[in-house]
Amino acid sequence: MKEYGESYAVRARTIVPMTNEKAARGKDLFEPISSIDNGVLLVHKNYVVACGKKKDLELPKGLIVHDLGDVSLIPGVINCHAHIDISHLAGKTQWGAGFSAWLTSLIPLCPRHEPEDTREIDAAREKALAQCAMKGTACIGSIASPSLRTLAALENLANKKGIRLIHLCEAFGQKINALATVVDDMHKECPNALLSAAGHALYSTTGETLKAASRIAASFNRRMSLHLAESPEEVDMLTSGRGELYEIFTHGVLPPSWTVPKMRPVPLANSLGLLSNLLAVHCVHVSEDEAELLAAMDVAVCLCPRSNANLACGTARVETFIEKGILLCLGTDGLTSSPDLDVIQEACFLKKTKDLPANALLRMLTVNGAYALGLPLAMGRLAPGSPARFALLPSCLELKLSPR
Template identity: 45%
Template sequence: MNLPDMVAIRARTIYPLTEESPARGWDALAAPLRAVDNGVVLLRYGMVEAVERWPMDIPSGTEIRDLGDVAVIPGLINAHCHIQLSWTAGRTRWGQGFTPWLRSLIALLREQDAQEERDAAIDAACAALADCGTRHAADYAGQDLTSVDAAAARYGVGVTHLCEWFGAKPPFIDQRRPWPPRCRRAATSIPGLDRRCAPAGHALYSTDEDVLRDAHAFCKAMDRPFVLHLAESEEEMRLLELGDGPLRELYGGTVLPQSWQAPHMRPVEYARALGLLGAGTLAVHCVHVDAAEAALLAHGDTAVCLCPRSNANLAVGAAPVEMLAHAGVLLCLGTDGLSSNSDLDVRKEAVALRRRWGLPAEALIRMLTVNGVAALGLDDRLGRLYPGSMAGIAVLPEELLP
């Protein structure tokens, strides 16, 4: 939302989440939220100055925007998004499992659109993020990093760029590891951009072990989030446990070197063995985890980003949300990208979870805001509305009203 220097935003109800901490465990997630009925958020120069009931004293010349009979929350955190792949929207194969979808995506990547078309798709995606109330997004970046950064800035959306290393390490000592060379060049091309970037792994089966360890160590040392896709599909489970299956057939000899050997472990166990779990790690998807693995994630303070609509579209299953919540895992939400989802409105992920699991609206609101802030290690002035916090609001769909 583009704002003038001073603006007062009225709504039927405001949930400011002013003093909310990251919510772990069912009781914390489902606890009542403080509401400001007939409320006003007063913004000055892009920062929150006050959250009060109407009527209130406001400076003369302030623009008043009355949103009417709606409830609003702080700006959304989309904790997992592939903005750079927005040009693939509507062109991949859904509903037939993970590997058929992946094959269709790889085919597009081999003959990808021209830069102009990719930039236009990125711009439209960032505009859509802003329109639904997204304040910050975590984007997996393999290319087009500067295009994403510029487009997000145009629409007032903050971005954490996760620079994923895909495939085996090179057969030589690369001092730039764990940064993919293309991302590293882009990140250093604009002053300050590298501070918004973090090296990331794609997944346990598609990123070399040493690169994963190096990326994790860098992120830990620099206080940046370490992110990877984890336990997303049955094909991943089979590859890591048995060493065969569709992913081995697809990646053998390319992403997976001929010498690659399966660890004969489930994904969460393997990630622990590599030292990748713990505070500061955000595991995306976690569709195929059991109770013991949920407890392991919670005990080590590994956060989990849920992408339920993407999982449904690719027919990979549904994450055990209630199990993860009861175990005490820090849960947040992401849309994945337009190659596996119909839009980038993270509120619809919350609606999908409420429809399937009947989760309390309070839990979902926390996943959309303060939990996403914590999972990505963002400034605590995001995800909350209080004097001095960063501006940004989102309207709640009716299905998410407490």
């Protein structure tokens, strides 16, 4: 997205403002979406002031109107799951050989403590965020380790690029104290930062720690993010204690008292009371009954289909999730499992592989993502008061519109 100045207008053949749209589930995902032909978006100081038909808007004299031509403008998109903090590890992990092989290639690259000199790491984060801004990303659910320095650096970099972050500070292993303290410190250091918490996964983090992270997220009125039912290896470890994940995480990460739960991921998360305010990421290995449970508990499911394909983890049952009425949104995951952080490409991938209607995908990219992350109402829309972030509708998504 280009930077234009303090006050300007943008004209496009079609604007799809999503103004009257609510987070949608089930059949509502497929409904026509209201659009404006020959639309103009009026912007002042980085916020939308008005959006309407060119002929109906009174534009201030001398205002520059940037004509984007024969395109459809959509609200800045919401990427509900990304690991910007480890963008410097792009291209260094193994793809295509399964989840355990990928994880085994990733673990040695992640030092226990952030190094003193973070210039290279910050440069990679900045580059990743600049690309997100270029592609019209408005907000990112940013998974990050509980380090005040990391969170503050990410907040600062994202602000410079005009992107809002929801900091999903991640609990990992058995420690929760660091997370609680860091979230508290971040709240004081950057009072405008949007905060929540994440738990890494059921196979890497103790139930007590996940419950505590869930409580921290609830204290901010947001969902806790959790990698859930991502790989066959996860199911194997939790149900039988077999496999490489067991070897990796029961040697030093999980406490010696940890026992195999003998439950599949979704029922285990339910037994720990985690489903009540959950943003469940991946959900590739979910049965029909489990999908029903996720829907009943109003769990938001974040699909990361390109990451799942790259790591050969399987394919989420998106059609079943829609049928059961689950709230769906999209995420890219990090650059260690995805070629870029352009969440629109996740929608194009689902269009190509599942032939999902574009209307459903646009809702997942905008209003559903905003709802799942607990964002202010103006996000995911182009209404007065929305941040002036917009994206171009890609040609792979052909919308069913109702012009107004």
